[in-house]
Amino acid sequence: MDNTQVAGTGGPRFNFLLRLRLWRQFALLSMVAFALAAFPAYRVFKGMEDLPRLSESLDQLRSPVVSRLQEIAAAKSGADSANPQRLEAALRDAFRPSDRARISETVKDLQDALDHYVSAQRKAMIALPELEATSGAQIAEIQRATTQVIGLVQKEILAKEVPTIDAAQYLKEVSVPRELVQKAATQQDL
Helix, strand or coil: CCCCCHHHHHHHHHHHHHHHHHHHHHHHHHHHHHHHHHHHHHHHHHHCCCCCHHHHHHHHHCCHHHHHHHHHHHHHHHHHHHHHHHHHHHHHHHHCCCHHHHHHHHHHHHHHHHHHHHHHHHHHHHHHHHHHHHHHHHHHHHHHHHHHHHHHHHHHHHCCCCCCCHHHHHHHHHHHHHHHHHHHHHHHHH
């Protein structure tokens, strides 16, 4: 038998195929090991990509709602405020059902973004326990402040026929979680 044929246990071709097979197995194991090592970092990155969505939802609760509150205040102090029928019409115009629906949808989006962010961060903390020491309190603070804003919007904006909260007070309250999210995003960039 010549050396080019594969026979039982030997020959150059057999040795080449055996080496190729071993090399492929090594490469596959190396890729699996790399993927497992990169998995915690992926979890952290995955959680951080929810920050822009959370920030955007909070922004949607700031400017549009503040402008509605300012319109309500202007209607209450305007020339038509002495006439109850005109005041009621001005208030209805200042805060329409479409505004209420949009704000309600934004609250749902915000709750969803918050849930995704917190869930992803918890998974990241399981993958990287040292992350909890550096980010655990910050995540809890973002969750607490955002939940408070959701409650505020539901109580003061959506539950009332005409919102009565002052625009400046509302803006101050809604700015707290937004600043926390921006701080977390800034730390992420570092």
